[in-house]
Amino acid sequence: MQVFTKKSLLKEYISQIKEQSKSVGFVPTMGALHQGHLSLIKKAKKKNDIVVVSIFVNPTQFDNKEDLDKYPITLENDKKLLESVDCDAVFIPSVKEIYDKNIVSEKFDFDGLEHQMEGKFRDGHFDGVGTIVKALLEIVMPTKAYFGEKDFQQLQIIKKLVEKHQLNVTIKGCPIFREEDGLAMSSRNTRLTNEYRKAAPFIHKTLKKAKKKFGIKDADKVTEWVENQFKKHPILELEYFTIANEKTLETITSKKNKEKHRAFIAVFAGEIRLIDNIQLKN
Numbered sequence: 001m002q003v004f005t006k007k008s009l010l011k012e013y014i015s016q017i018k019e020q021s022k023s024v025g026f027v028p029t030m031g032a033l034h035q036g037h038l039s040l041i042k043k044a045k046k047k048n049d050i051v052v053v054s055i056f057v058n059p060t061q062f063d064n065k066e067d068l069d070k071y072p073i074t075l076e077n078d079k080k081l082l083e084s085v086d087c088d089a090v091f092i093p094s095v096k097e098i099y100d101k102n103i104v105s106e107k108f109d110f111d112g113l114e115h116q117m118e119g120k121f122r123d124g125h126f127d128g129v130g131t132i133v134k135a136l137l138e139i140v141m142p143t144k145a146y147f148g149e150k151d152f153q154q155l156q157i158i159k160k161l162v163e164k165h166q167l168n169v170t171i172k173g174c175p176i177f178r179e180e181d182g183l184a185m186s187s188r189n190t191r192l193t194n195e196y197r198k199a200a201p202f203i204h205k206t207l208k209k210a211k212k213k214f215g216i217k218d219a220d221k222v223t224e225w226v227e228n229q230f231k232k233h234p235i236l237e238l239e240y241f242t243i244a245n246e247k248t249l250e251t252i253t254s255k256k257n258k259e260k261h262r263a264f265i266a267v268f269a270g271e272i273r274l275i276d277n278i279q280l281k282n
């Protein structure tokens with residue numbers, strides 16, 4: 001596995017690959033890798049000649065500095081995991097390499113996608129996401145880039161970014177990778193105390209029950225039911241639950257035929273914020 005820290009050297013490597021008419025798969029990460037990340041890399045390996053992974057904790061997408069400071073860094077273990085799935089190259093730039101001296105986000109218009117859900121609670125988050133993803137796609141120039149559906153809103157925003165900026169890459173969304181007890185895999189899970197880790201699968205269990213209820217009840221009734229479940233929970237705190245149109249991400253109150261719907265949730269387990277979602281059927 002080749003390790004790059006400089007944009008110029010990575011670009012040179014990618015250019016040589018593309019001169020051989022080979023396809024490039026790309027998986028951007030913030031490190032603290034787990035089986036969910038590896039599942040994306042395995043998918044990329046099946047569909048591309050080479051796979052590049054980036055590890056970069058992007059400061060401009062954190063609205064909470066404490067969250068940035070506490071984000072887990074496990075670089076040596078990350079490299080071992082990447083080698084275990086035959087990753088071809090990893091890009092590990094410094095903040096200076098990406099931003100130089102100007103550590104600020106670009107401003108983006110994602111046609112309103114950025115104002116829903118996470119956008120209501122994390123000021124400037126999607127400007128930070130757009131800034132780093134656009135920069136990485138322009139550096140790596142992949143054929144296809146792979147993102148997990150746990151961050152479904154982010155996935156839709158990245159598709160919009162590629163469309164609006166006419167970037168020559170195909171964005172692939174991949175199913176949420178879960179622990180055996182249903183908890184969506186996340187680098188933040190390592191920060192959960194034993195008590196919160198035992199409680200956290202309640203999130204996915206509630207989503208599955210909400211999906212069943214959506215078959216017979218309107219969205220606002222399902223939302224009310226979920227909110228009541230968390231009011232009764234001894235330690236988990238609901239930040240939001242919403243049922244939205246998959247394409248526009250706008251909240252719905254009742255089902256609409258021929259539209260795809262998805263339930264989204266954000267929950268605090270102590271100071272750790274966990275998100276999840278599930279596709280619904282009319």
